[in-house]
Amino acid sequence: MSTATLPSRDEVxxxxxxxxxxxxxxxxxxxxxxxxxxxxxxxxETFRGRLGESPVVLAEALTFDSDFDRAAERLxxxxxxxxTEDQTDSTYQGMKSRYQNLAVRxxxxxxxxxxxxxxxxxxxxxxLLRAEAIEPFRLQLERLLRYRPHTLTxxxxxLLAMQGEMASAASNAFRQLNxxxxxxxxxxxxxxxxxxxxxxxxxxxxxxxxxKVRRNAFDQYYNQFAAHENTLAATLCGSVQRDVYxxxxxxxxxxxxxxxxxxxxxxxxxxxxxxxxxxxxxxVHHYFDVRRRKMGLSDLHHYDTYVPILSEIEKHHSWDDAVxxxxxxxxxxxxxxxxxxxxxxxxxxxxxxxxxxKQSGAFSCGSFDGDPxxxxxxxPEVLNDVFTLTHExxxxxxxxxxxxxxxxQYYNYTIFxxxxxxxxNEQLLTDHxxxxxxxxxxRAYLINNExxxxxxxxxxxxxxxxxxxxxxxxxxxxxxxxxxSLKSAYRELLEAYFGPEFxxxxxxxxxxxxxxxxxxxxxxxxxxxxxxxxxxxxxxxxEGGQSELDDYLSFLSGGCxxxxxxxxxxxxxxxxxPQPVATTLERFxxxxxxxxxxx
Numbered sequence: 001m002s003t004a005t006l007p008s009r010d011e012v013x014x015x016x017x018x019x020x021x022x023x024x025x026x027x028x029x030x031x032x033x034x035x036x037x038x039x040x041x042x043x044x045e046t047f048r049g050r051l052g053e054s055p056v057v058l059a060e061a062l063t064f065d066s067d068f069d070r071a072a073e074r075l076x077x078x079x080x081x082x083x084t085e086d087q088t089d090s091t092y093q094g095m096k097s098r099y100q101n102l103a104v105r106x107x108x109x110x111x112x113x114x115x116x117x118x119x120x121x122x123x124x125x126x127x128l129l130r131a132e133a134i135e136p137f138r139l140q141l142e143r144l145l146r147y148r149p150h151t152l153t154x155x156x157x158x159l160l161a162m163q164g165e166m167a168s169a170a171s172n173a174f175r176q177l178n179x180x181x182x183x184x185x186x187x188x189x190x191x192x193x194x195x196x197x198x199x200x201x202x203x204x205x206x207x208x209x210x211x212k213v214r215r216n217a218f219d220q221y222y223n224q225f226a227a228h229e230n231t232l233a234a235t236l237c238g239s240v241q242r243d244v245y246x247x248x249x250x251x252x253x254x255x256x257x258x259x260x261x262x263x264x265x266x267x268x269x270x271x272x273x274x275x276x277x278x279x280x281x282x283x284v285h286h287y288f289d290v291r292r293r294k295m296g297l298s299d300l301h302h303y304d305t306y307v308p309i310l311s312e313i314e315k316h317h318s319w320d321d322a323v324x325x326x327x328x329x330x331x332x333x334x335x336x337x338x339x340x341x342x343x344x345x346x347x348x349x350x351x352x353x354x355x356x357x358k359q360s361g362a363f364s365c366g367s368f369d370g371d372p373x374x375x376x377x378x379x380p381e382v383l384n385d386v387f388t389l390t391h392e393x394x395x396x397x398x399x400x401x402x403x404x405x406x407x408x409q410y411y412n413y414t415i416f417x418x419x420x421x422x423x424x425n426e427q428l429l430t431d432h433x434x435x436x437x438x439x440x441x442x443r444a445y446l447i448n449n450e451x452x453x454x455x456x457x458x459x460x461x462x463x464x465x466x467x468x469x470x471x472x473x474x475x476x477x478x479x480x481x482x483x484x485s486l487k488s489a490y491r492e493l494l495e496a497y498f499g500p501e502f503x504x505x506x507x508x509x510x511x512x513x514x515x516x517x518x519x520x521x522x523x524x525x526x527x528x529x530x531x532x533x534x535x536x537x538x539x540x541x542x543e544g545g546q547s548e549l550d551d552y553l554s555f556l557s558g559g560c561x562x563x564x565x566x567x568x569x570x571x572x573x574x575x576x577x578p579q580p581v582a583t584t585l586e587r588f589x590x591x592x593x594x595x596x597x598x599x
Contacts, residue, residue, distance in 0.1 A: 005196045006356040009086040016319075017085075019348035023078040023370040030078055030095070037071050038102055044068075044109040051113065052120040055131030062137045065110060070368055070408045072106065075099055077367045084375055086357035087180045104164040111154070111161040117144060118151045139561070140409050150250040150261070160249065167246075170238030171519040177231065178514065179359055182224050187217055197221060199360035200377040206306040207382065211297075218303040222507035225514055229483050232513035236471075237481040239519045244475045255472040259522035263416045264563045270465070270525055272578040277462040277528070278496075280585040284459055285499030287451060287592045292501075294599045299503045306452070308383075309599065310445045315383040319352055322378070326390045329432035330425065332541055334549060341397055345389075349396065350374040361516070364392040364422075366399020368408050383449060390429045394422035398556050405557035415523060416564040419530025420537065421556060423457060427538035444598040447591050454588045457531040458581070463497045465525035467512060472521065486512055532580040535587065536573040548572065 024030040047061040079099045082092040120128065128134055129141060152160070184197035190210035195201050197220055205217035225232065240255075247258035260267060292300040294309045317325065323345045327338050344350075351358075354377040366372035374392045378385050398421035402411045430450050437443040470489050475481055490512035494504050517524045537555075540548050555571035568575050 006198065006354055006358075009089070009355050009357065012353065012355050015348070016352045017348065018081070018351040018373050018375075020078060020081060020370075020373070023074055023081075023367070027082075027091075027095070030075065033071065034075055034098065034102070037068070037075060040068060041102075041106050041109050044106070044113075048112050049116070051116045052124055052128070055128050055133040058117075058128060059131075059133040059137065061113065062134075062140070065113065066137075066409050068106065068110075072099075072103060073367050074369050076103065077365060077370060081365060081373060081375075084359035085351065086355065087176070087359060088357040100165060100168075104161070107161040107164060108158055111157045114144065114147070115151055115154050115157050117141070118148050136407065137409065146261075146264075150252060150258075152250070160246075167242050170235045170242065174232070174235040174239075174519055175516070177228065177235070178516065180357065182228070184221055184224055187213075187220055189213060198354070200354045200379070203306070203384075204379055204382060206303055207308065207384075209307060211304065214303040214307065215301070218301075218505070219507065222510050225510040226507065229510060229513060232510075233481070233483040233486055236486065236513060236518060237475075240471050240475050240481060240521070243472060243521050254476060256469055256522055263414050263565075265416065265565065266576070269529070269565075269576065270469070270522075273462055273525055273528055273581055274466050274469075276578050276581040276585065277459055280582075280588070281459075281497060281499070283585065283589040283592060284455065284497065285501070287455070287588070288499060288502055290592055290596045290599075294595075300501070301503045301505060302498075302508050308445055309448050309595075310441060314381070315386075315445075316380055317383070317386050318380055319378060320346075322380075322386045322389055325386060325432070326393060326425075326429065329390065329429040332428060332549070334553070337397060337553075340400060341393055344371065344396070345374075345393065350376055350389075352376050352378050354379075362388050362392050364395030364399070366396055366403065368403050368411055372396035372399040372403075387426050387429060387449075387453065390425040391422040394425035397421070401553065401556040402559035406559035406561055410561045411559040413559050414564050416526050416529070417555070417558075417567055419526045420533045420568065423527070423531040423534035424538050424552075426453060426531075427534050428542070431538070431542060440598050444595055447595045447598070451588060451591050451595065454531065454584065454591075458528045458584060458588075459497065461524045461527040463493050464515060464517065465522070465528065467493055468518060468521045468524070471518075529575055529581070532584045533568055533573045533575055535584045536580050537571055540572050 024033070043064060047057070047064070050057050051061055052058070076099050079092065079096045083089070083096045085092070087093070117125075125145075129138055134141065151157070179199075184202070186194050187197045187201075187205065189195055189205060190208045190213045195205070197205070197217065202217055202221050206214055208214050208217075243255040243258070247255040250258065252258035252261065256270060257267060260270065288300055288305070291305065291309060295304065295307075297304060323342065326345070327342045330338050330341070349371050351374070358377065359375060360377065362374070362376050364372060364374050372395070374389075374396055376385070376389060376392070378389065395418055398413060398418060402413055405411075430446065430453070433446050434443060434450075437446055467490055470493075471481065471486065474485065474489065479485065487509040491504070491509050494508060498504060512518070537552060541552050551571050555567055558567050558570075561567075562570070565575055573580055
């Protein structure tokens with residue numbers, strides 16, 4: 001029997017790849033702009049010591065800095081996207097490295113700006129902020145001044161800026177090991193076909209109706225992480241220590257405080273999320289018991305939690321089918337939203353299918369001057385991939401609206417609100433599919449999918465968020481981050497979140513070493529808060545009228561023109577309260593009871 005292997009990049013049909021020409025026609029055009037931008041770096045020096053001279057000079061400096069960042073974003077986006085196509089391609093690794101070097105040198109050249117603005121006396125700064133020339137940058141400056149207690153001297157800022165490439169070493173090492181060097185071998189699926197086991201096919205095998213296939217995939221996959229656990233622990237430790245170093249260097253109370261500060265989000269929001277989920281864990285444990293019983297299993301393992309309970313119901317969507325169902329589900333958002341998105345997905349916004357060396361998972365990468373691109377590793381037989389598509393489409397349309405409604409300095413929305421736009425789309429897709437369910441079995445199938453979505457987005461991400469908090473607290477307390485200490489901390493969380501009746505295989509402790517988001521600490525909690533906000537806002541739009549829709553589209557168009565909590569409040573949900581999280585978890589409990597009845 002032949003072995004199914006992933007195609008190389010040049011074997012992928014052009015129509016299934018994204019078209020990056022909205023950024024650059026080719027690598028040569030990129031190189032021309034790279035050299036132009038490189039030549040502009042010395043211009044920063046012409047503003048040194050002059051930022052408090054007059055409103056006009058300050059406005060000129062800020063305009064130059066903004067224009068430079070805009071050009072750099074275009075260069076960096078192209079280089080990044082090219083590296084994700086095939087991470088073994090040294091040409092684009094080199095291009096990305098060149099860009100990163102330029103960005104670090106530009107950061108060094110501009111490093112005087114923040115401390116110099118901070119050093120302007122209060123009375124002079126008040127006059128500058130009231131000047132007409134400063135109007136386009138007033139909010140930007142007001143936000144900058146929040147950082148006064150955490151901004152260092154000119155020389156100290158320059159030293160920190162020079163550490164940029166070094167600071168990313170742990171993350172880069174993890175990515176190369178995880179995406180390029182790890183080899184998982186071959187494995188048989190439930191039809192007896194041999195597959196190349198990869199990050200992408202691992203998720204596919206976990207939904208196999210045959211438990212033996214799921215178990216074999218789980219064991220074989222984690223064997224590779226066990227074989228590299230010391231290296232992985234070292235890279236994760238390096239990433240955590242980097243966060244601790246920078247938070248201390250800038251005099252934050254903790255790494256968590258430093259991470260939440262840019263969004264102006266109180267630490268209490270993070271802690272309230274963990275508390276709300278912890279309070280609802282009995283409902284989660286009940287769901288696992290329902291799953292075990294309905295699957296006819298005597299015990300439940302992690303590899304049993306992804307396969308649909310009604311595994312005999314198959315949902316197959318070609319790419320075109322997936323686009324059609326996504327667009328149909330998003331009709332409540334109006335004709336502009338659906339026509340723009342539909343055209344982009346049917347054309348070449350998305351890089352659709354897996355290929356050898358391609359970055360795993362999925363993401364949206366919007367920019368001010370280019371199309372809002374989507375990387376997928378789409379599999380027609382995986383219903384969750386349709387949800388992933390609408391999720392990433394939510395990010396892309398958020399970028400599309402913001403780039404057309406805000407100036408460059410205010411278009412780039414924060415991650416906190418980004419996860420609202422993406423999971424909002426998932427809620428509309430669920431609503432659409434449930435309304436069109438053919439019978440109780442299909443409804444149960446879709447409810448099962450919605451429960452797994454809430455569990456993955458709220459419960460699982462909150463467990464990750466708690467691990468990030470705990471691992472950073474360990475480092476901040478001077479506790480060593482070793483293979484055993486990290487696995488032990490993770491094991492405690494697994495036992496709490498999965499419950500006493502769940503069988504936790506020892507290999508699952510290794511999960512703490514393979515989550516890419518752990519190298520961007522204190523990010524994942526935004527998935528959980530985002531879905532909670534999305535549940536509230538989707539109900540508001542579906543049950544409301546034009547005013548509620550306008551509020552939501554204004555939110556998508558808001559970029560970062562307001563702080564995240566303020567943007568969401570204007571859209572109709574107050575995330576400073578734990579109520580949206582509690583409401584979402586109550587929905588989880590109700591749906592679990594309905595699933596139990598239907599099956």
